[in-house]
Amino acid sequence: xxxxxxxxxxxxxxxxxxxxxxxxxxxxxxxxxxxxxxxxxxxxxxxxxxxxxxxxxxxxxxxxxxxxxxxxxxxxxxxxxxxxxxxxxxxxxxxxxxxxxxxxxxxxxxxxxxxxxxxxxxxxxxxxxxxxxxxxxxxxxxxxxxxxxxxxxxxxxxxxxxxxxxxxxxxxxxxxxxxxxxxxxxxxxxxxxxxxxxxxxxxxxxxxxxxxxxxxxxxxxxxxxxxxxxxxxxxxxxxxxxxxxxxxxxxxxxxxxxxxxxxxxxxxxxxxxxxxxxxxxxxxxxxxxxxxxxxxxxxxxxxxxxxxxxxxxxxxxxxxxxxxxxxxxxxxxxxxxxxxxxxx
Numbered sequence: 001x002x003x004x005x006x007x008x009x010x011x012x013x014x015x016x017x018x019x020x021x022x023x024x025x026x027x028x029x030x031x032x033x034x035x036x037x038x039x040x041x042x043x044x045x046x047x048x049x050x051x052x053x054x055x056x057x058x059x060x061x062x063x064x065x066x067x068x069x070x071x072x073x074x075x076x077x078x079x080x081x082x083x084x085x086x087x088x089x090x091x092x093x094x095x096x097x098x099x100x101x102x103x104x105x106x107x108x109x110x111x112x113x114x115x116x117x118x119x120x121x122x123x124x125x126x127x128x129x130x131x132x133x134x135x136x137x138x139x140x141x142x143x144x145x146x147x148x149x150x151x152x153x154x155x156x157x158x159x160x161x162x163x164x165x166x167x168x169x170x171x172x173x174x175x176x177x178x179x180x181x182x183x184x185x186x187x188x189x190x191x192x193x194x195x196x197x198x199x200x201x202x203x204x205x206x207x208x209x210x211x212x213x214x215x216x217x218x219x220x221x222x223x224x225x226x227x228x229x230x231x232x233x234x235x236x237x238x239x240x241x242x243x244x245x246x247x248x249x250x251x252x253x254x255x256x257x258x259x260x261x262x263x264x265x266x267x268x269x270x271x272x273x274x275x276x277x278x279x280x281x282x283x284x285x286x287x288x289x290x291x292x293x294x295x296x297x298x299x300x301x302x303x304x305x306x307x308x309x310x311x312x313x314x315x316x317x318x319x320x321x322x323x324x325x326x327x328x329x330x331x332x333x334x335x336x337x338x339x340x341x342x343x344x
Contacts, residue, residue, distance in 0.1 A: 014128040015093055016205050017102045021115065022135030023151045024108035024261040024306060025282030027164040031135060031196030032105050038200055045092035047104040086124040093126040101204065102127065108261070109150070109231060112157040131208040134158035134188075135196070138177055139168035140283045155181050159208040160189050167194040168285075234312050236319045238301040241269025243324040245331065251279075251286055254318050258310045262286075264303035269327045279303065 020028045036044060092099040106115055112134075119129055134154040141148050155161045161181050166174040178190050189208075191198060247266065255262075262281040266272075266288070275290040276299070293299055305315060 014126055015097070015099060015102055016130035016207075017089070017104060017119075017123070017127050018130050018204060019104045019106060019115070019119065019132050020135065021106045021110060021112060021132060021154045021158065022108060022162075022164075023137065023154070025140065025263075025280070026108065026135040026137040026151065027162075027196050028105050028108070028135055031133075031162065031164070031198070032103060034196045034198070035103065035200060035204070040200065042100045043098050045099045045102045047088050047102065049105065049107050049110070086122055089124060089127055093124075111150075112154045116157055128207075129209045131159040131203065131206055132157060133160045133162060133203060135162045135164050136177065136181065137165055137282065138163050138174055138192075139165045139285065141177065143283050152180070152184055155188065156185050158185065158188050159206075160191065160203055161185065162196070162198065162203075163190065163192040164196060165194060166192045231306055231308060232310050232312070234305045234310055234315050236264075236301070236303045236305070236316065238267075238319075238323055239298075241267045241272070241299065241324050241327050242301055242322045244268045244271050246322040246324075250318055250322050251281070255281070255286075256307070256310060256315055256318075259305045259307040259315075261306040262303065265301060266303070267299040267301045269299070269324055271324070271327070271331055274299070 020032060022028045032046070036046075089102065092102055112132075116132070123129060134151070134157070136151050136155060141151055163174060163177050163181070169177075174192055178192060181188065181190050189202075191202065247268070259281070260283060262279065264279055266277040266279050268275070268277060274293075276293045276297075277288050277290050279288045280286065303319070
């Protein structure tokens with residue numbers, strides 16, 4: 001009798017997942033785009049979860065990713081209950097999947113406790129949680145009490161904390177923020193950077209996730225205490241181009257003080273040289289950069305505004321006033337559009 005050896009097919013390695021957290025405007029999408037454009041040949045699946053009826057973050061994610069799934073309307077813990085998260089990840093995890101890595105960009109208002117509980121309970125087979133990365137906006141952490149509270153809570157649950165936008169604060173201020181984070185979470189590795197520029201080997205495929213010291217066994221966590229319960233969002237879409245001068249006046253002089261975060265894509269038509277403008281606002285600081293429209297992308301304005309007690313009707317009125325009623329006419333004599341820098 002001849003012995004036979006049954007060769008087992010080696011198990012397919014589990015796909016690592018990195019989760020990006022951070023308060024509104026901390027730079028999660030910027031870091032995500034940095035990862036996607038410096039992916040070192042990795043095929044990356046992306047789950048983008050935004051707060052708002054228009055998933056602006058998904059629209060701002062670079063086209064470098066092979067697969068992308070958008071999850072709108074609420075924080076990640078509310079929109080991804082039960083099997084929904086498994087179904088989302090299942091888009092990327094199947095036999096012979098080409099995906100090497102998965103990145104989840106959580107809503108800026110996602111509660112880190114519920115985020116961890118959701119991930120712990122619903123990841124499913126075929127994947128492993130590699131790390132939780134929390135971004136902190138060095139320039140705005142003290143200007144908004146809720147931003148400070150939630151940002152530090154997110155840092156408490158993270159494996160890596162990225163203090164972003166350090167070019168906008170003094171070196172001493174950046175160091176003070178890092179020391180504060182180390183006091184809150186001494187086990188996390190803390191980086192400082194600008195525009196989310198980090199060496200990827202420092203944060204990807206590190207197997208850094210750990211069971212935190214926080215009690216994740218609570219089943220009665222109160223969703224009413226979530227930050228997003230106290231924020232409202234206003235979405236604005238226009239297939240007509242906006243007038244550059246009116247939009248500039250709106251941003252500089254008419255933006256409601258109740259708006260803390262705004263972001264999106266702006267079409268300024270011929271007067272804006274037929275370019276696609278990426279608009280960002282955090283607190284009182286705004287910036288706009290341009291890139292070219294893709295061939296399959298009809299020029300359209302998509303904007304989302306997030307804040308407390310925002311008068312939606314008044315804000316919409318201001319935005320409607322920015323619509324260019326004479327898009328084929330030249331700008332008023334004596335005026336010119338101050339072109340921003342090209343997007344990185």
